Amino acid sequence: MNRxxxxxxxxxxxLFLLLAVLLIGLTSTALRxxxxxxxxxxxxxxxxxxxxxxxxxxxxxxxxxxxxPAVIYDETGLTGYVLAGPEQTLSQTYWYLRQAxxxxxxxxxxxxxxxxxxxxxxxxxQVNVGYLPAGLNKLGAVFTASEPELRTGLLFDLYFYHSRxxxxxxxxxxxxxxxxxxxxxxxxxxxxxxxxxIGDGPFLRDVQEEAVYRANLEDLGRIASLCADxxxxxxxxxxxxxxxxxxxxxxxxxxxxxDLDAHIRFFDWSEEVEAAGLEPSxxxxxxxxxxxxxxxxxxxxLGDFLTGEMGLVPRPQTGKNAAAWAETVRFWQEGGxxxxx
Numbered sequence: 457m458n459r460x461x462x463x464x465x466x467x468x469x470x471l472f473l474l475l476a477v478l479l480i481g482l483t484s485t486a487l488r489x490x491x492x493x494x495x496x497x498x499x500x501x502x503x504x505x506x507x508x509x510x511x512x513x514x515x516x517x518x519x520x521x522x523x524x525p526a527v528i529y530d531e532t533g534l535t536g537y538v539l540a541g542p543e544q545t546l547s548q549t550y551w552y553l554r555q556a557x558x559x560x561x562x563x564x565x566x567x568x569x570x571x572x573x574x575x576x577x578x579x580x581x582q583v584n585v586g587y588l589p590a591g592l593n594k595l596g597a598v599f600t601a602s603e604p605e606l607r608t609g610l611l612f613d614l615y616f617y618h619s620r621x622x623x624x625x626x627x628x629x630x631x632x633x634x635x636x637x638x639x640x641x642x643x644x645x646x647x648x649x650x651x652x653x654i655g656d657g658p659f660l661r662d663v664q665e666e667a668v669y670r671a672n673l674e675d676l677g678r679i680a681s682l683c684a685d686x687x688x689x690x691x692x693x694x695x696x697x698x699x700x701x702x703x704x705x706x707x708x709x710x711x712x713x714x715d716l717d718a719h720i721r722f723f724d725w726s727e728e729v730e731a732a733g734l735e736p737s738x739x740x741x742x743x744x745x746x747x748x749x750x751x752x753x754x755x756x757x758l759g760d761f762l763t764g765e766m767g768l769v770p771r772p773q774t775g776k777n778a779a780a781w782a783e784t785v786r787f788w789q790e791g792g793x794x795x796x797x
Contacts, residue, residue: 488586488613489620493645495520495541495580496587502559503638504537505777509560510768511536513643514553514679515568516544521745522568522695524755525642526788529781531759533770536562538643543578546571546675547601548585553682555593564766565683566691570744572672572709573664573701577603585610640784646748646792647741654736657698658727659743663705673712680717691721691766696729696754698736699744703727721765732757748792 491497495517511534513523519540528534539556541548549571581602586609588594598610609616664672676692683690692713694706701709706724713722729736732754739750746754762768773781 488617491583491587492639493520493641495544495643495645496583497539497639497641497643498555498587498589499636500639500641501537501539501556501643502589502636504560505638505774506559507561508535508771508773508777509537509562510534510771511564511566511762511766512553512556512560512562513538513540513566513568514549515540516570516574517542518570518695518697518744519568520643520645521647521741522751522754523758524644524646524751524788526640526644526781526784527752527755528759528762530785530789531756532763532768534759534762534768535770535773535777535781536642536762540568540643541584542580543574544571544580544584545574545576545578545601546672546679547576548581548597550675550678550682551585551588551593551597551601553679554596555588555591557682557686558593561686562688563768563771564689564691564762565679566693566766567676567679569676569692569694569709570661572676573661573669573705574672575664576668576671581606582609582616586613586616638780640787641793642784644751646751647745648748649741650738650747651698651740651742654698654740654743657736657743658700659698661699661701663701673716676713677716680720684717684719689721689766690717690719691723693723694726695746696725696727696732696734697744698729698740699742700726723761723765752788 490499492500513519513536517540520538523538525536525538528536539552541552544552549567553565585594585597585602588597598607602610680690694701700706706726710722710724713720725732733756734740734746734750734753739746739753741747741750
């Protein structure tokens with residue numbers, strides 16, 4: 457076989473491989489369910505205009521059920537996003553922040569700190585890591601923040617979702633392949649209802665063994681270092697909740713966070729339910745999460761925190777993005793999305 461034939465066959469082989477990778481990638485993207493609520497909502501986040509967000513709010517479901525950026529914007533003019541995930545560990549949050557900072561340069565990062573006493577792996581790695589945009593940050597999360605037995609599916613979505621071709625509609629497939637667009641939730645998920653037995657609280661959360669806590673504290677240190685390298689102030693907070701770590705554990709966390717990095721701002725609002733304007737019998741969906749009405753009150757309270765304690769000032773926005781945020785405010789003033797169960 458002459459040299460030209462060898463080169464031609466090699467080029468055909470490379471082209472076939474590239475087409476196969478492209479086809480598998482498109483099929484994987486199409487079959488993976490579109491995610492718009494309950495955390496890990498990277499599509500709408502990537503639809504936000506570059507460098508347009510004043511703050512990022514990271515953490516677990518305590519973050520995405522409690523913080524409504526539309527209310528904060530209405531109160532303060534600050535733009536923000538809740539980039540959290542269900543039971544998201546701090547090792548996963550580190551990679552979330554790295555990815556988030558590729559398109560945004562927020563004036564502050566706020567981390568809801570319940571994950572300091574999460575286990576090494578929680579229940580939602582497939583969601584939290586699987587929905588990260590493809591790239592080096594996702595690879596980092598797959599190999600350092602995920603259970604080994606899940607890595608095949610996290611690297612190749614078809615492993616998890618190949619059977620959806622039987623049930624997925626054309627509209628779902630089209631939505632999955634559409635370019636990312638900003639939405640009016642900004643990472644927040646509204647839930648409705650009241651926990652009937654809230655009067656029996658507060659309820660104590662489980663505390664992890666010391667080795668697990670120390671590993672989580674190391675991951676917090678990585679998050680703090682990333683913020684420091686980018687010149688972004690970091691606040692670590694506990695939300696007002698009826699599902700609380702024991703007070704002595706929270707005081708230990710306060711001291712350990714100060715030892716970790718004196719520049720981290722620490723705020724423990726666990727027992728400041730009334731100060732935040734919340735009534736347990738009206739505003740808790742369950743002991744750990746606020747319902748829609750509670751989140752609206754708490755978010756308005758957070759506006760004062762962000763402009764006061766954190767000293768944030770709204771950055772200039774384009775006319776188009778300012779109009780989009782005004783529409784987001786109207787959307788929530790008119791009731792927001794349908795009830796989420």
